[in-house]
Amino acid sequence: MVHGELLQLIVEAADEGHRLDRYIAGKVPDLSRTYARHLIEDARVLLNNRQVRPASPVRVGDVVTVQLPEPQPVGLVAEALPLQIVYEDDDVVVIDKPAGIVVHPAPGHNRGTLVNALIARYPEMAISGDLRPGIVHRLDRDTSGLLVAARNDRALHSLQAQQQARRMLKIYLVVVEGRMNESGGVIDAPIARHPTDRVRMAVMAGGRPARTHWRVLEELGEYALIEARLETGRTHQIRVHFASRNRPVLADPLYGPKRPRATFGLTRQFLHAHRLGFALPSSGAWVEFTSPLPDDLAAALARLRQRANSAIRRT
The missing domain is CATH 3.10.290.10 (RNA-binding S4 domain)
Known part of the structure; x- marks a missing residue:
């Protein structure tokens, strides 16, 4: 937006x-x-x-x-909303975000976000005038999974430096429509805002560099379960990269087909931030966290496997 x-x-x-x-x-x-x-x-x-x-x-x-109106100053409101905390110390907190939650406030949407919940639990994060306090990277509203936030400036600078140096590990689980022609590879294609549809991003010459490493975990008939690792973190990167290969993310309302063959019960794209790794700002020790597929994605995957197995038995 x-x-x-x-x-x-x-x-x-x-x-x-x-x-x-x-x-x-x-x-x-x-x-x-x-x-x-x-x-x-x-x-x-x-x-x-x-x-x-x-x-x-x-x-x-x-x-x-x-x-869309010009942005107006919005004050942060602390809200005692539930948080699924995977890890916390004096510097950082790792959250397992459910789908449907916006990460940070924006004009017209300044309540009910992850940041509102974070500053209620960690008041020291509420830096005056900053609508994204401690946020190092974000997930789309309908993407679930892991993200890390910093509780102080020192930790924020450490995590930002790791991200800029591409040392932070971010691995997603994604189901795409269509068979992959290879078992893995790298999509190296620049991303910019779409020239005519301003709500979308697109692979475009002259865009910001974007690299997605991927490998097939499981063939599911006319679909594939893929592990995608982000080297860069552009807006909608995974969704745009696979759509550019004519392999859109399953049930993606923005980049998928206008008439999807099936959604397998999903009301949002099959995209989950599954694994997150970084060096702790305090000690430099490397830590990694994993998040299992949430119920809606797990149920869709079970349906995909059942359909793929049924097709095999019929042949």
């Missing part, structure tokens, strides 16, 4: 009949349905050049124009 920009969206068949507020929230990354409703009510959203209600249904071919 880029504040201050004018977005133009064309409704496709997969979104036929959706409420306007739901449609916008699904198309603009990290924009909540509540904030989408406020934009509509503030006449910042037009449907076919007309002001309508948040509940208005969209139809194929409709043109939705969204004027």
